[in-house]
Amino acid sequence: MATGRTHRPATRSRGIPEATVARLPLYLRALTALSERSVPTVSSEELAAAAGVNSAKLRKDFSYLGSYGTRGVGYDVEYLVYQISRELGLTQDWPVVIVGIGNLGAALANYGGFASRGFRVAALIDADPAMAGKPVAGIPVQHSDDLEKIIQDNGVSIGVIATPAGAAQAVCERLVAAGVTSILNFAPTVLSVPEGVDVRKVDLSIELQILAFHEQRKAGEEAAAASDGGVPAAAVRSDSTDQGPDGDMPAVMPA
Amino acid sequence: MATGRTHRPATRSRGIPEATVARLPLYLRALTALSERSVPTVSSEELAAAAGVNSAKLRKDFSYLGSYGTRGVGYDVEYLVYQISRELGLTQDWPVVIVGIGNLGAALANYGGFASRGFRVAALIDADPAMAGKPVAGIPVQHSDDLEKIIQDNGVSIGVIATPAGAAQAVCERLVAAGVTSILNFAPTVLSVPEGVDVRKVDLSIELQILAFHEQRKAGEEAAAASDGGVPAAAVRSDSTDQGPDGDMPAVMPA
DNA sequence: ATGTCTTTGTGAACGCGTGCACAAAGATGG
């Protein structure tokens, strides 16, 4: 799971728990599917199954939004779609810029799930002059020299960073300085941002590493116990350098 | 000397908290960077800063692995890199298949962060016959008819699904039937799997929606309060159909 | 109108994760 940073004791004001917010998009997706099949109402049990969560959890989540259900019947699909959309801020248009148009940046630009949720790719930005003008997903790539102007002209407040790790912090700072207050970071690095700026990160290799952990566990504890003994530092060193010269490196080659 | 044949508590019921496991890759990344700069030791404070977490949390996380630090000094970087790698199962080679070679699948195939962590892309699989044989990231794409054989021949236990949502569940079932027990799912859909199979999901649009929520909050509570009153179902319907015909759609176009 | 049946909304208990604060361990210097 990507984690938000900036740990405050929680927004005790309007207080929808973070965990609930993170599930709302899940519910919304399931509800949209039901809506397309013209299903009028749905029970917490059915919807929970479709969203892959516990029904009690779902009801508690919805209780934070208000009492939108009808006892004995369930929830009105269309109404709930609207309420959740509104709560998430998806009833308005969110212009987004993607910085770093490598393989991943291009994939994001082509990703259909954005447009269908109120997100509009306002611009694609890359540091490589050779990319400038080249259309990706029908949008011409612009050079990063114009980053600030692009942000301001389009009123962008959400930025996506898909650059190599080494460039991410600098890009982040320019985005923030230009007015961006929410950042989705795909670069494998920790971004430091001023108070008031939200960062969520998605690290593809971290997810795989977590799977590997569980996979190893499943593969049997006996193997781990066998190769247990203390390992000399020398062995360690050679092992880690074996990994190749890329080490912590770039998520995606930026053209 | 952190080592010195620390006798394993053995009784450690292998109970490493999920939250800790999820942070180990973060520490590993930071440690790898230090290792490349030939930094010999690091304090919990420094490493925590580099990994973007609290130092107390980091020390507690490491305490689950054992006592690998030296009081008054800190942690031996190389030794810790090895211990965490071993704990995560990264000292062995993990063959991985990627199913669905669209924009995202191709980006994943090109992603450098995999190979550098012990993950090896054993095969690329796509349902489009036109893709078969075409090299992506230097690896020829194979047709999904051969999925089972590919899995078994390569001893693959980790699969990555980057297909459209509609195909994901079917692909998932074939992977599991062929012996895959860990799945990283990029398709925007809930996968149901038998007991013993781990699934982690990455949904790009969900992350953006969470950011939008906080962005809306930051943009001011007054706007939300103003447009609050009950909204008729009619308005809701038109709003949701405005979203276009893609609705819940595919993460990535597969070719 | 009344009773029955279904499903919501939520109080309460519980468990996990986080952060504090400090004692113990070891390095370092005299």
Next chain:
DNA sequence: CCATCTTTGTGCACGCGTTCACAAAGACAT
């Protein structure tokens, strides 16, 4: 060898999130 200083490892308390279990609310049939 002793004193001092640094940093780890962890006991403890707290708060968030999850789950259970059930009373209240409304639909529906008679």
